[in-house]
Amino acid sequence: MKIRIKFRKYGVMKFIGHLDIMRYFQKALKRAGIPVSYTEGFSPHMIMSFASPLGVGLTSDGEYLDFEMAEGLSSIQGVERLNAVMTEGIEILSFLRISEEKSQNAMSLVAAADYEVCFCPGKEPGIKSKGEECSAPSWKEAFSDFLDQPEIRVTKKSKKAERELDIRPFIYEARVDGETIFLRLSAGSVTNIKPELVLEAFFLYLGQSMEPFSLRIHRKELYAAQEGGEARTFVSLESLGSLF
Amino acid sequence: MKSLALSDEILxxxxxxxxxxxxxxHAVMKNKEEVAIRFCMCFPDVYEIGMSHLGIQILYDLFNRREDTWCERVYSPWVDLxxxxxxxxxxxxxxESQDPVRDFDFLGITLQYEMCYTNVLQILHLAGIPLHAARRTEADxxxxxxxxxxxNPEPLADFFDLFYIxxxxxxxxxxxxxxxxNREQGGSREDFLKIAARIPGIYVPSLYEVTYKEDGTIxxxxxxxxxxxxxxxxQLVTDLNQVSYPTKPLVPFIKVTQDxxxxxxxxxxIRGCRFCQAGMIYRPTRERDAGKLMDYSREMLAATGHEEVSLSSLSSSDYSQLPQLVDFLIETAGQEGVNISLPSLRIDAFSLDVMSKVQDIKKSSLTFxxxxxxxxxxxxxxxxxxxxxxxxxxxxxxAGGWNKVKLYFMLGLPTETExxxxxxPRLAEKIAKRYYExxxxxxxxxxxxxxxxSFFVPKPFTPFQWASMDTQASFLKKAHMVNQEMKEQxxxxxxxxxxxxxxxxxxxxxxxxxxxxxxKVLEKAYExxxxxxxxxxxxxxxxxxxAFAETGIDPAFYTSRARSREEILPWDFLDVGVSKAFLLKEWDKSQEEQVTPNCRQACQGCGAGKYRTGVCKENREEISCENTN
Structure with a gap:
């Protein structure tokens, strides 16, 4: 059967990169005694797939991992057994059964992601590094003007090339909430917009440039898109699974 | 939640x-207020190397079993950090605690190879501990x-308070x-060192004085x-089945050498190769019971989730219970997709049969x-x-399908000729011929x-400890000769x-x-x-x-100079079981090109018999305790 687990990544674990998190789960699933299925062949390996790699330095409440296993334990047992072998900084939130169809795997489903972004102390836009007030309005007001633009053109760097792109259509939701900026951005294999890209554009809009290590980014949730009728709606990857 | 010593920006x-x-x-966390002794164990190399070391895992587990002690770890920060x-x-x-090493009671440093000595100084320096033991205070x-x-602790004598042999x-x-x-009684650091020096196996270098002759020898x-x-x-364990084993070893997040x-x-x-220090200092050969190892393998695979199990020893083929153990591993671990790795096996019908079961023949190579x-x-x-x-x-x-062979040799061995x-390369040619037949x-x-x-380096407590080591120029000439000869095959x-x-x-x-x-050379080199x-x-x-030029020390005094049989060697004060008389006899036999049977074939009275354990006991009822040092 196909299983999807949702987990939280926090604390010191934010410094463990994606490939090492994969290795971590391979070992943790074995420690927990989860009957994970292996590929055939001389060097069998677990069949597992992560929804969307999380960058080093980011924390998250909504990470997903799909894998196949033999029957023999319940959702509740899965969560308990895994949490019993987790190190501090990873917590399993749910252990659900999902559809067997290939098109339903986490990685191919991801369409959007929610983020909470804050500025590191002293790294807010509009405040000079020495702490003097700037004449510009507070960044919170400026942020809604920034979003009101018909288009937001950025240069997106990939491994191979740079290309110019209007990211405004891919910012599905955005608002300032206290000191935090909430963003719902397009994610997945087609157009993956990182929150850094949006914030860099914001700094540029203010005529400033963003220094490295200015942001604290927390991923809240990953979504699949459901095309029904006129509007496209987003459902969390978790909601596609069922307790068993 | 744990706070880190390094900022996010640095990390x-x-x-x-x-x-x-x-x-x-399996990293051990304790409350520092509730322990009496804080011990920091160090492997002075990068994390991936240090984390692969079994000895530290053994001591980490042993110390942390004590309620009064919290043992933590530190490795050399890589050059960027x-x-x-x-x-x-x-x-x-x-x-573990992210606390400064300087606040600990002990800093234990494992010395696995000479080329980590500058890293030892780096550890002390970055910790803010005076490099010289003589300059340390009660707070260090x-x-x-x-x-x-x-x-042979002597080249590091100034930098250590104690050594454990x-x-x-x-x-x-x-x-x-x-x-x-000692601390409860209000004793000082110096008091403790004097007490420690009387504990078997503990060497306190500052309590010994060395004088030299005019020719520079001791x-x-x-x-x-x-x-x-x-x-x-x-010190040695007389019964390996009676000591603890780290059945919950640390599982690193990043890939390390021994994963x-x-x-x-x-x-x-048991072999007694004359160049090999491990073969002498760890005598006598002692085995762990296969039944225990079977239990450990099950416990450890379950506790770590590792996908590979490996045997560790100097010569696995000489382990008397190897067939039972290997069969067990293939039947249990092998069934669950766990790889089995068998290093240091002699190539024969048995080992090839085993390897064909646990390896992909096409990918693996054989090592001689x-x-x-x-x-x-x-x-x-x-x-x-x-x-x-x-x-x-x-x-x-x-014939079994392998076609990759690795051959290891040493250049610069005593009495070596063209x-x-x-x-x-001529031996390699003979092997190749067998293949093309x-x-x-x-x-x-x-x-x-x-x-x-590799180039032969004479080591203490081996029959070759008196040998003159080759020079760099000669080494390169010899390597060139091998290369040239190979091209003629x-x-x-x-x-x-x-x-x-x-x-x-x-x-x-x-x-x-x-x-x-x-x-002083080491300190200069580090500077x-x-x-x-x-x-x-x-x-x-x-x-x-x-560093050599600045301190006026000639490296050749330590390398190419031939030592006389009478010379007091810097490590002679250590008793490792194997006697100097035995080493000298072996040195003489080497010059006569005579071989010595291994410990299981015939006891040579090397001196390790005094421990009355392992292969010495297995061979004979009567043990002669000759130690004619």
């Missing part, structure tokens, strides 16, 4: 931040060294107890105080370590492997023979040749048989910027050359 700038976080599965720590004055910290940790290089399981409990009671080596023993006795469950099947080696190119030379070094053994083993392997050197349609393409040579296209860097070997030779006068000397990308030869 996101440096390579592999996971090296500095701790928090690994090293630079930032110096610039920003960040003190070296232990991984006690710095204790152990591991194979502690069998031998296997850690035996005297550490007494040492920690003594530390606690005139005397004596304790400064009549209560301090003149000889320090190596698997390790079963230590035995200690010591003839160590020398001719039978004469192999007799000199007492390597009991004959050409016939090698060729038979290779033929069997080729014939011996040219014998290396197989009909074309039955063989699997070309064969690949990789020849590797018929099957040269099936061969490849790699050789080790000569500069590093010469330096290793200096420190392996060095004395305490080398401390000159030498660090991570075993990493070729970091090795800084000029820094070392300058």
């Amino acid at each position: 996101l700038t440096i390579e592999k931040p996971a090296r500095y976080l701790g928090n690994e599965t 090293d630079k930032l720590m110096r610039e920003q004055g960040i003190p070296l910290f232990a991984l 940790p006690l710095v204790i060294g152990g591991g194979p290089c502690a069998y 031998g296997e850690g399981e035996t005297s550490y409990p007494a040492l920690l107890d003594a530390y606690k009671s 005139a005397s080596f004596t304790p400064r105080d009549p209560q301090i023993p003149a000889r320090v006795e190596k 698997r469950v390790v079963l230590e099947i035995q200690r010591g080696c 370590a003839p160590e020398a190119g001719t039978q004469r030379m192999r007799n000199v070094i007492n390597k009991g492997l004959t050409e016939e053994d090698i060729l038979k083993g290779a033929a069997l392997a080729f 014939e011996d050197i040219r014998g290396i 197989i009909p074309k349609e039955e063989r699997n393409g070309k064969c690949q023979i990789t020849i590797s040579t 018929l099957n040269k296209k099936s061969m490849r040749y790699n050789w080790h860097e000569a500069e590093v070997s010469v330096l290793e030779g200096v420190f392996a048989r060095g004395d305490r006068r080398l401390c 000159n910027g030498c660090l991570y000397d075993s990493w070729s990308e970091c090795f800084y030869l000029e820094g070392w050359q300058k």
Whole structure:
């Protein structure tokens, strides 16, 4: 059967990169005694797939991992057994059964992601590094003007090339909430917009440039898109699974 | 939640931040207010190397079983973080608590190879602990060294408060107890060192005085105080089945060199190769019960989730319970997709059969370590492997489908001639011939023979401890000769040749048989910027050359100089079981090209019989305790 687990990544674990998190789960699933299925062949390996790699330095409440296993334990047992072998900084939130169809795997489903972004102390836009007030309005007001633009053109760097792109259509939701900026951005294999890209554009809009290590980014949730009728709606990857 | 010693900004700038976080599965967390002793265990190399070391896992587990002790770890910060720590004055910290190492009671440093000595100074320096033991105060940790290089601790004598000679399981409990009671009684650091020096296996270098003759050799080596023993006795576990084993080893987040469950099947080696220090200092050979190891493998695979299990020993083929253990591993672990790795196996019908079950023949290669190119030379070094053994083993392997062979040799062995050197590629040629004798349609393409040579470094407590070491120029000439001879072989296209860097070997030779006068060279080299000397990308030869010139020390005194039989060697004050008389007898036999049978064939009365354990007990009821030192 196909299983999807949702987990939280926090604390010191934010410094463990994606490939090492994969290795971590391979070992943790074995420690927990989860009957994970292996590929055939001389060097069998677990069949597992992560929804969307999380960058080093980011924390998250909504990470997903799909894998196949033999029957023999319940959702509740899965969560308990895994949490019993987790190190501090990873917590399993749910252990659900999902559809067997290939098109339903986490990685191919991801369409959007929610983020909470804050500025590191002293790294807010509009405040000079020495702490003097700037004449510009507070960044919170400026942020809604920034979003009101018909288009937001950025240069997106990939491994191979740079290309110019209007990211405004891919910012599905955005608002300032206290000191935090909430963003719902397009994610997945087609157009993956990182929150850094949006914030860099914001700094540029203010005529400033963003220094490295200015942001604290927390991923809240990953979504699949459901095309029904006129509007496209987003459902969390978790909601596609069922307790068993 | 745990707070880290390094800022997010640093951790996101440096390579592999996971090296500095701790928090690994099975890392031990305790409340520092509730422990009496804080011990920081250090492997002075990068995390990935240090985390692969079984000895630290054993001691970490042993110490943390004590309620009064919290043992943590530290590894050498890699050069990127090293630079930032110096610039920003960040003190070296232990991984578990992230507290400064300087606040600990003990800093234990394992000494696995000579080329980590500058890293030892880096650890002390970054921790803010005075490099010289003599300049440390009550506020500083006690710095204790152990591991194979502690069998000649003298080149590090100034930098350590104590050394532990031998296997850690035996005297550490007494040492920690003594530390606690000395402190409870208000005793000073100096008081403790005097108490410690009387615990078996503990060497306190500051309590011994060395004088020298005009020719630079040692005139005397004596304790400064009549209560301090003149000889320090190596510690060893007499029954491996009675000591604890780390069945919940640390599981790192990043890939490390030894990313698997390790079963230590035995200690010591029966073979008695004359160049091999491990084969002498770990005598007598002692086995762990296969039944226990089977339980450990199950527990450890379940506790770690590792996908590979490996056996650890100096010569796995000599482990008497190998067939049962291997069968068990194949039946249990092998069924669950766990790989089985079997290093240090002699190639014969049994091992090939086993390997064909656990490896992908097409991908794996077979390793032979003839160590020398001719039978004469192999007799000199007492390597009991004959050409016939090698060729038979290779033929069997080729018939079984293997076509990759790795061959390991040493250059610069005592009495070596041109014939011996040219014998290396000639042996490779004979192996290649065996391969091409197989009909074309039955063989699997070309064969690949990789020849590797290292340069022989004489080590303390071996029959070759008196030998003169080759010079760098001679090493390179010999490597060139091997290369040239290889090109003259018929099957040269099936061969490849790699050789080790000569500069590093010469330096290793200096420190392996060095004395305490080398401390100042080491300190100078470190000041000159030498660090991570075993990493070729970091090795800084000029820094070392300058250090020798500045201190007026001639490296040749320690390397190419031949030692007389009467000379007091810097490590003579250690009693490792094996007697000097035995080593001298073996040195003489080597010159006569005579081989010595292994411990199971016939006891040679080496001196290790006095421990009354392991192979010494297995062989004979009566043990002669001769130790004619």
